[in-house]
Amino acid sequence: MSTEPGTASYPSRSAELLWGPRGRAGRGPRPGLSRDQIVTAAIAVADRDGVDALSMRRVAAELRVGTMSLYRYVPGKAELLDLMLDQVSDPGPGRGPAAGADWRQVMADHARGSRDLYLAHPWLLQVNWCRPVFGPNTLAGVELVIAGLAGLGLTDRERVTVMIAIDSYVTGFVRNQILYSRAAEETGISDEEFWATQHPVLERAMASGDYPELAKLAEDSFNAGWEESFEFGLQRLLDGVQALVDARRRPGYRSGSTA
DSSP: OOOTTOTHHHHHHHHHHHSOOSSSOOSOOSSSSHHHHHHHHHHHHHHHGGGGOOHHHHHHHHHHHOHHHHHTOEEEEEHHHHHHEEETTOOOOOOOOOTTTHHHHHHHHHHHHHHHHHHHHHHGSSOSSOOOOOOOOHHHHHHHHHTTTTTTTTOOOHHHHHHHHHHHHHHHHHHHHHHHHEEEHHHHHOHHHHHHHHHHHHHHHHTTTTHHHHHHSSSTOOOOHHHHHHHHHHHHHHHHHHHHHHHHHHTHHHHOOOO
């Protein structure tokens, strides 16, 4: 009865659940349960224990119901995960950029919102989104980004590539942030203890003359916080897109030109 990734029927079944009515799949007496309750409970399990801990049994325990009752609504874990992804991807009321926002503001807001989403639900980084089963919320988010890049002179492929580049930057940055935050807990060694053990070695390395540029760095060079670092990288990425947009607007621009 349970459908797992690798089962050929699961993408179509997920699509039916995402785009179809929200009723239950099975027959019989109407229980005091809904698909939204199941998805919300599954998200709570994944937020607390990680996606590897997710199972129909764990979700049933979270809801204090029998495991088999869940199958009236969701065939298995694979479909449940697709429903979870779409629910957390909801761009929210309005589903559009703020009034008067230009493309750069739309992209920046998207990147910051995506970062907040991953930090709130770290298990998302454990999920393979390379071949998503698109639901209404997921598509609404994509629509918002693609629409935000309209009218700039970019090709359709370039708009999609810009979206991929921003999302890749966000996921890479957040993965480092989450791993860093977990390092002390996983190793039992605090940041202070960790760097204190390396300090004598690094001092000798800097005095050796083998690393002249590193030795010249100011003492606070590595002290940028996560917010500052994220914004710096995001703005430089958007600067690159801006350069392409500006180039397209110059007379005589040729595709492939580096001017």
